Amino acid sequence: RYVPERKILDGASFTVPAGNSVAIVGTSGSGKSTILRLLFRFFESTSGSIRIDGQDIRGVTLESLRKSLGVVPQDTVLFNDTIKHNIQYGRLSATDEEVYDAARRASIHDTIMNFPDKYDTVVGERGLKLSGGEKQRVSIARVFLKEPSILLCDEATSALDSTTEASILNSLMSLSVDRTSIFIAHRLTTAMQCDEIIVLENGTVVEQGPHDFLLSKGGRYAELWSQQNNSEASDASDVSLEV
Incomplete structure (x- = not known):
């Protein structure tokens, strides 16, 4: 929590196996970017812990921690x-x-x-x-x-057009090969490329699994997927202009 009266992450718990890629998705305010801030120790968690190779990151120097992290920001x-x-x-x-x-x-x-x-x-x-x-x-x-041994991508393609996004995404996937990778993803086309997807809602993990599995469940991820596809289809409507 940033202030005592409001929890940002509430019982969120997951593990990213070494060398795997994980996407964290959810609506705005669900706590996605807070996870990256905690990983970098821009803030200290008020409860619980974050461990890399079993070691609490609060027990190492900032220099040592950040040397192992590489970030591609938005x-x-x-x-x-x-x-x-x-x-x-x-x-x-x-x-x-x-x-x-x-x-x-x-x-x-x-x-x-x-x-x-x-x-x-x-x-x-x-x-x-x-x-x-x-x-x-x-x-x-x-x-x-x-x-770095760990790659962090914070909505790295969300500000790009779809053609550029696809090209950049290929480079990001190349960068993530054999490297523990966490993608904070707004566009689910990024999430679907990852080994595992974590769905956050109000700071809690509500779903977790690969893309096809989560779609087959018909839950929150499937709902987000449908909403995004419908939105992109609407954005692609014809536009006429007379000057």
Whole structure:
């Protein structure tokens, strides 16, 4: 809880097996992002515990904890510096070749090589010279460079159009291979790619299982899936404009 009178997470309990991918879904305010904040220890949990390999994260240093975590956020923070430096932020000691390799793995190297100044291109304040998809690929390249044992994705594709989302999602799935991965997912097309899906409602786990299993149950996840598909179908309606 952030304030005494209101619980955010209430008896939420689950395990992510090493090397598996898990999506956490639910409506706004269900507690999804709070889980990531607790994992990073931006806040301490008021009860219960979070354990990595059986060790309570409150018993390790912040440096040790955060060294093992890599994050791809919804809104990537970029510095008004070169694109090479922005990727290298994932591991400041990385060589140029390691930066280039990370960019290739994130499928942004060819794009960078088409920029007039290539890796020396200055991206502008908060990366304004890059598209949303390009900014996300820089974020993914950072994590490839860092090579963390745990990947956290906080609605990393929710601000992208459907075509760019599909492309970025492929890169994220490549990044998550053999790496313990937690996806906070607004779009369920991300969730369906994961080994397990956890459905949160008012801070409590109400359903858990793979995509097909949860759809077959016809419960809360199936309801969210139907709502999202109907919404996307409505968004795709024809539009006429006369000027």
